[in-house]
Each structure stands twice: as C-alpha cells, then as structure tokens.
Amino acid sequence: MKGKIPVILALLVSLASPAAAATAAPKITVEEEGRLIDTTSSPVIMHNNQPYVSLQLLAQSLGYEVKWDAKNATYHLSVANAKYPLILNESAQFVSVEPKYNIMTSLDSSRLLGGINLDFVYVIEKDLPREPVLVVEMLNKDQTVLASSTKLLKKTKGTFKDYILGDSIRLPYPVQTNREQVTKLMSEDYTYRIKIK
Structure with missing residues (x-):
C-alpha cells in the first residue's frame, strides 16, 4: 500500500492545481458496509468523471491511525494502538x-x-x-x-x-x-x- 500512496498524493495535488478541471461533488456519499462516512470536512472531488476521496479521511474513518511524512511525501497507516480501537x-x-x-x-x-x-x-x-x-x-x-x-x-x-x-x-x-x-x-x-x- 505504501507504494501506491505517493501516486495517489501526486494525483490529488494535480487535482488541486488551477489547471485541473476538478469540482467538488458534495452530493456523492461514501459508505462502508452500510455505514455512512462523513465527508463534509473534505468533500468528494470529481475529475474526469471519477470521484476522489481524501485518503486521510477515509483511513481514519476505517479505524487507522494516519501520519503524514512531508519529507518523503508519504502517508503512514497503522492499526490504532488503543486498547480497544x-x-x-x-x-x-x-x-x-x-x-x-x-x-x-x-x-x-x-x-x-x-x-x-x-x-x-x-x-x-x-x-x-x-x-x-x-x-x-x-x-x-x-x-x-x-x-x-x-x-x-x-x-x-x-x-x-x-x-x-x-x-x-x-x-x-x-x-x-x-x-x-x-x-x-x-x-x-x-x-x-x-x-x-
């Protein structure tokens, strides 16, 4: 998964640039086995007829701890160390x-x-x-x-x-x-x- 993350980040950065034709798509919902994931803090983006969701938002909503390594442009995902994640x-x-x-x-x-x-x-x-x-x-x-x-x-x-x-x-x-x-x-x-x- 680590190998794919920088590619996803590069795509998201390109979507955020003014030259990209990306638009917010607040009507699109994301569900995990019937559980609605709240995307209001980071709305889904449409680009080339494809929806894109924040990796950090999605990973955290699925119970992962997320750490951003700016130096290496990499997200590190891990199972929460809490006593009961x-x-x-x-x-x-x-x-x-x-x-x-x-x-x-x-x-x-x-x-x-x-x-x-x-x-x-x-x-x-x-x-x-x-x-x-x-x-x-x-x-x-x-x-x-x-x-x-x-x-x-x-x-x-x-x-x-x-x-x-x-x-x-x-x-x-x-x-x-x-x-x-x-x-x-x-x-x-x-x-x-x-x-x-």
Whole structure:
C-alpha cells in the first residue's frame, strides 16, 4: 500500500492545481458496509468523471491511525494502538467500554476456555431507520480475529447502558493456573475491536 500512496498524493495535488478541471461533488456519499462516512470536512472531488476521496479521511474513518511524512511525501497507516480501537459510526458513539475476562474450565476439565465480555455505554445522536449492529472481535497479539459476537443496539435517540457476551476460545494456559493469573495473561495476550455497522 505504501507504494501506491505517493501516486495517489501526486494525483490529488494535480487535482488541486488551477489547471485541473476538478469540482467538488458534495452530493456523492461514501459508505462502508452500510455505514455512512462523513465527508463534509473534505468533500468528494470529481475529475474526469471519477470521484476522489481524501485518503486521510477515509483511513481514519476505517479505524487507522494516519501520519503524514512531508519529507518523503508519504502517508503512514497503522492499526490504532488503543486498547480497544473503534471504528466509529457517525450516529452512534461510545461513552465508555469496560472489558471483563470470562474464564471457565471445559466440561472434561482438560483445558481453559476464555472470552472477553464488554459492559458499555453509548449515545445515539438521532433516531435511526434501523438498529445499528455492534460487532466485537477478539484478537491475538498478531491482530488475528479469533472470535466475534454481534448485538443490535437501540435505534432511538438517547444514552444507553448495555453489555455483550463474547464467544470463548481455547486458552493456551495450564488448567491449574489460578484465575487471577489467567485474567492477567489474557489481558496481555488478547485484545478486542469494536465495529458498528
């Protein structure tokens, strides 16, 4: 992706020059799996009958951290290092998210199972035509998704408190490990990501 970014930037710079026949196209909308991305701060531009969207705006709306390296004319995109990277929905915002590590022993007592449950508070800023879908993904240190859970949120305006139970996976710790130590190990080895669709 890094190789393509300077080319995109060069094209965007040429579009901004007076000689280019580029026009703002505020009526064009951008969606990610049904989630409207707000482009009012950086409207879509039409050039040669093709729409162009701000790379920074698009990457940030998809949950990436974006850093501009002016010296090398390069954007650097990376997965957010936050404890729970959020892909935000313009009409649903989180006020707080608290993870709780759920640990249990398998039925045959041969292994430990664990998942991440979340208690959260969110705000719906305006009545919506459909319920937003909350997706919680459990990831390992390599950012591989190991399990996911979904839940419908409210579609009416207001502030709501809720929870979601995460799916359990097999944990790599000995069954004899005490629960406090397992919780500590899980918090170091696994994280979660939230999406609203």
